[in-house]
Amino acid sequence: MIAELDAPFLAEVSGLIAERMGLHFPEDRWPDLARELKTASQELGFEYPGACVSWLTNKELTPRHMEALASHLTVGETYFFRDPESFEVLKRDILPPLIANRLDTGRTLRLWSAGCCTGEEAYSLAITCVRALPNLPRWNVSVLATDINAKSLAKAEAGVYSPWSFRGTPDTFRGEFFSPASKKNLRIEKAVKNLVHFRYLNLAEDLYPSLHNHTNAMDVIFCRNVLMYFTPDHQRKVVAALYRCLVDGGYLLVNPAEASHSLFPMFTMENIGGVVFFRKTPRPTGAVSLPGNVPANPALPVPAYQTVPEPAARLLSPPIMPLPAPVDPVPPITPLHPENILREARVYANQGRLEEALAMCRDAIAVDSTNPAAYFLYAMICQELGRLEEAVTALGKVLYLDQDFILAHHALGSLYQWLDKPRESKRHLAVALELLLARNRDEIVPDSEGVTCGRLVESVQTMAGR
Numbered sequence: 001m002i003a004e005l006d007a008p009f010l011a012e013v014s015g016l017i018a019e020r021m022g023l024h025f026p027e028d029r030w031p032d033l034a035r036e037l038k039t040a041s042q043e044l045g046f047e048y049p050g051a052c053v054s055w056l057t058n059k060e061l062t063p064r065h066m067e068a069l070a071s072h073l074t075v076g077e078t079y080f081f082r083d084p085e086s087f088e089v090l091k092r093d094i095l096p097p098l099i100a101n102r103l104d105t106g107r108t109l110r111l112w113s114a115g116c117c118t119g120e121e122a123y124s125l126a127i128t129c130v131r132a133l134p135n136l137p138r139w140n141v142s143v144l145a146t147d148i149n150a151k152s153l154a155k156a157e158a159g160v161y162s163p164w165s166f167r168g169t170p171d172t173f174r175g176e177f178f179s180p181a182s183k184k185n186l187r188i189e190k191a192v193k194n195l196v197h198f199r200y201l202n203l204a205e206d207l208y209p210s211l212h213n214h215t216n217a218m219d220v221i222f223c224r225n226v227l228m229y230f231t232p233d234h235q236r237k238v239v240a241a242l243y244r245c246l247v248d249g250g251y252l253l254v255n256p257a258e259a260s261h262s263l264f265p266m267f268t269m270e271n272i273g274g275v276v277f278f279r280k281t282p283r284p285t286g287a288v289s290l291p292g293n294v295p296a297n298p299a300l301p302v303p304a305y306q307t308v309p310e311p312a313a314r315l316l317s318p319p320i321m322p323l324p325a326p327v328d329p330v331p332p333i334t335p336l337h338p339e340n341i342l343r344e345a346r347v348y349a350n351q352g353r354l355e356e357a358l359a360m361c362r363d364a365i366a367v368d369s370t371n372p373a374a375y376f377l378y379a380m381i382c383q384e385l386g387r388l389e390e391a392v393t394a395l396g397k398v399l400y401l402d403q404d405f406i407l408a409h410h411a412l413g414s415l416y417q418w419l420d421k422p423r424e425s426k427r428h429l430a431v432a433l434e435l436l437l438a439r440n441r442d443e444i445v446p447d448s449e450g451v452t453c454g455r456l457v458e459s460v461q462t463m464a465g466r
Contacts (some may be wrong), residue, residue, distance in 0.1 A: 021070065087124060119157070123177075127160070159200050161178075161186055211377070211381070226286055248280060249280070267281075267368060345377060354384055379391040407447055413432060
């Protein structure tokens with residue numbers, strides 16, 4: 001073991017890494033941890049790993065620290081169509097019925113590569129969709145690709161790969177979906193690249209499913225070679241959250257070594273052509289049994305435009321003395337109150353019923369055309385439907401009504417990156433950062449479903465650094 005990293009140091013840093021990143025380093029792996037910390041400390045500018053560890057345990061981890069640690073503490077090795085049987089089952093057995101069911105209900109497919117590394121898996125998913133959909137332009141296909149390592153995401157977004165990423169793939173595959181980028185390297189074709197959206201996401205810390213980070217209403221999630229790094233508690237929490245991210249009938253694929261059935265009691269395990277998938281089958285009405293101390297999904301269906309319950313005091317017998325004459329009774333919240341409509345719209349959006357959710361947003365706007373939250377939710381749903389210009393217009397209305405609406409600036413920064421408008425993107429990200437830094441780090445960002453200002457600062461900084 002490296003001399004300056006004694007057992008107390010390693011115990012402290014392994015606890016910090018488990019808490020912030022969910023990564024599991026029991027005592028028998030401390031020599032590996034010490035070795036990788038030595039390399040990471042040099043990247044962070046420290047001459048000795050002990051000084052780096054001491055500093056990390058007394059400071060909050062920034063995205064740069066997380067990036068440096070993640071790049072050394074996890075294996076980032078991947079290639080196109082790794083485990084080809086999984087992609088064959090996806091193309092042959094999973095996508096066809098999904099496509100048939102969506103022909104008359106929006107023509108939308110949503111997939112997620114969770115822990116995408118340098119992007120080969122995410123692009124493999126996109127290519128599989130292209131092969132399964134001969135009339136691709138008539139569909140809204142979206143592949144979300146997330147990772148904790150910003151360097152890996154930057155490489156993935158560039159879409160340029162060396163021959164090592166193509167081992168095991170035929171030459172015809174390279175010629176069909178790639179073009180030369182240099183003498184040896186190949187670049188992914190734009191038609192495939194445009195289907196994939198890369199985002200920084202910490203599976204151990206961030207909130208999902210969420211419309212804000214587009215992790216809701218997924219049809220298929222690939223989360224391979226990720227759970228093995230997590231502590232048992234984080235494994236249970238991540239699996240339960242991924243369950244909620246899927247639509248009914250959606251599929252989750254993990255590495256076979258990670259597929260302990262005790263982690264997936266809410267799923268139905270299916271063996272398709274020798275490949276094990278976990279399927280989210282519809283459950284009877286009532287709470288879903290989740291592992292560990294994971295809260296039930298807050299976005300469960302509610303009756304149409306359900307009214308907010310009155311305080312318990314109003315349900316008791318009337319007071320003996322009448323209210324003084326000058327006091328007017330508080331007007332009740334009606335079933336058509338915008339908050340009730342928007343609440344149900346979020347439920348529908350999480351279930352993948354995006355057009356219905358969009359219609360509810362229009363209802364909320366009709367009731368109160370000055371409510372910025374209604375336009376914001378409308379914009380997020382438009383973005384998921386691939387209607388990006390309409391989403392930009394709706395976000396403009398949000399900022400017309402409230403120029404300090406943090407999430408609107410953040411969303412516009414993201415959208416303008418997708419639309420290849422870097423100047424506009426940087427401008428809105430700068431405003432979002434300024435508004436966030438004026439608040440307490442632990443304060444919840446308005447309309448964010450629970451994201452703290454400190455966490456969103458990290459997201460903005462990572463996006464702005466690209």
